[in-house]
Amino acid sequence: MQIHVHVTLGHRTRYQHGFPTSGSLDGTRRRAAVILADVIAPLARTPAEANLYMDIKACPSCGGNGFSGTSVVMLQDGEVYERHTGTCQECGSPREFVFRMPRDPELRLGAADFGGPEPSELLDPGEWMTVADVATGRDGGPSKSDLAFAAAAVEEALKFVPADADDIPPHAFHSLIGREAYQRMPARYSRGRLSAIAAALREQAAAPYRTPPDLP
Ligand SMILES: [Zn+2]
Structure with missing residues (x-):
């Protein structure tokens, strides 16, 4: 797969795949995916890490990048989750990301504060x-x-x-x-x-x- 990398201002990284994947989830499968996401939601150590991840993960419908949306914080079984819902900036398809939030109350809010000593669960x-x-x-x-x-x-x-x-x-x-x-x-x-x-x-x-x- 060929990857074309674009950079826009403000350190937002953008990727476009030469051969986009196809297919989108219908309602039922989408709901199932959301439930699954709740179960296996990866840890987002900091806001900068979550934002970077949402920037670089290609849209499943068009293979494009760029996501804008809103987020809500959810509590479930003693864990805190953040769910981001919005649309792909390329094709307008609905997109959703669910992250598990860290338990430690330490705030790391810098643009390049990606996390603590533990490796990322989002980016390899x-x-x-x-x-x-x-x-x-x-x-x-x-x-x-x-x-x-x-x-x-x-x-x-x-x-x-x-x-x-x-x-x-x-x-x-x-x-x-x-x-x-x-x-x-x-x-x-x-x-x-x-x-x-x-x-x-x-x-x-x-x-x-x-x-x-x-x-x-
Ligand atoms: Zn798209």
Whole structure:
């Protein structure tokens, strides 16, 4: 599958697939999907992570990206969930995302605050590195906030390296985008390489004068 990556202002990342998937859910199946989503709703560690996820997950109807909607908070069996309902900005199909919310009351509201020490349940390491590449590949060169955003994304990929290993195991790459990113550059997903990339980006973000980084 070919992926065309577009970047719009405000760090919102956008993907379009060359070969969009087809099919949409009818009412009954849609309700079933919602119930299932409640049961297996992934953890959204922070608002920034949830927003990034909704930005990059392609619409099942048209394969396009961009979602606008509203959200409600729900309590069920002692867990807090956030349900986002709205429409695809490309084709207008209804879309819905349900996230489990963290139990700890710590608020992390920065644009690049993607979570705590635990790995993401939403994006896999290949998706995080794709996000980093898009942020640093902006036309005209990355801004300092792009570099900090990219560094945070690389640090998210790093969280998938097991404590007793040097490399991210292949099964951690659960998305199509992530698997393709891994297949393109498998050697990138080691503790040493990811740490070096993150450190270089942090240094660039803090430097008084910036030059576009050359990611290894
Ligand atoms: Zn759509």
